[in-house]
Amino acid sequence: MVLSEFEKESGELIELARNYRDALLNLDRYSASEMIHTSLDEGVPIKDIYIKVFESSQHEVGRLWQNNIINVAQEHYCSASTQQIMSELYPLIFKSQKKGYKLLATCVAGEMHEIGLRMVADIFELEGWDSYYLGANTPLESILDTISNLDPDIVAISASIHFNIPAVKELVDKINSLPLRSRFKIMVGGRPFSISPDLWKKVGADASASNALEAVQLANELIS
């Protein structure tokens, strides 16, 4: 049997992921939220909810739009609702015991797709990091200022649209000339880095990860 991408990404949580996707496509955020909370109560790990339900459903919704099965408004509703439901989980995420490491997570200027990076920041938080999430479309100079003020251990930079990669390179070039550069590592992520395994080297970063779990594992290795 050939598995769909959605099935592969959702694994054993495919039924939950399908129901979650369908609830959002039916504009029923309340049911979507309820099934997530019920699953958590039943013992499904929150990290699995993030990767195998939220992330896989977002990818599936993107494919549905690409194939003209849903429209842009439906896609935006799914993304916005998932972000709202993620926020409902913050009492669980932010109670993790802290390790004393700081993550600064940002999208480059011009990049409007933030949900993937937000998932990364949440998983870091869950794993005991202090996450500082700047969100979409952040101006270059303000990112540099924040790095200098925060003194992070990892700077995570995201770009989903390929033509924003020059902005990533420009930002990394500037970061690389900061006096405190040796004190932290730079990780990059987003679709362009997933399709081109060596692209992170070309933009001058220290590493790249294809999803939130891989990112936090790699970050722990980089700082050890």
Add this chain to the structure above:
Amino acid sequence: MNQEEFPPVSSEALKSFKEHSPHIIKNTVNISLERSDEVVQHGDHARELLSSGMEFTTRMLETAMLLGEVSILEDQLSWACNRLPHDGVALEHILIRLEIYRGQIREALPEEYVSEITHYIDWMIEWQKEWLKKSE
């Protein structure tokens, strides 16, 4: 695809391409609009739609040429071939517009930079031809 065959283009060629690209896009759109049977389905939005498409293509191309990354173009062409027919854009017309675009690059850019840039466009055109063959 052999990635090594696509080194980043020189900064001089890229700068020249960026300087000339508004003119290249405008001419590509104008010529494409003259082929009225290929744009009639877009009605009053034809110019806007074609301009957005060529601007998007140009930004992708600039990114690929800056980094020497044809994979970026391949991913976007694949995406476009799946998506654009739903927006009323025929795959054959994408190929025709890329060929018009290449012609405009040849006309607009100083001769010493043309081959560096068209090396990437040639690859896009060949990729598009292959896709069309496969979808027949």
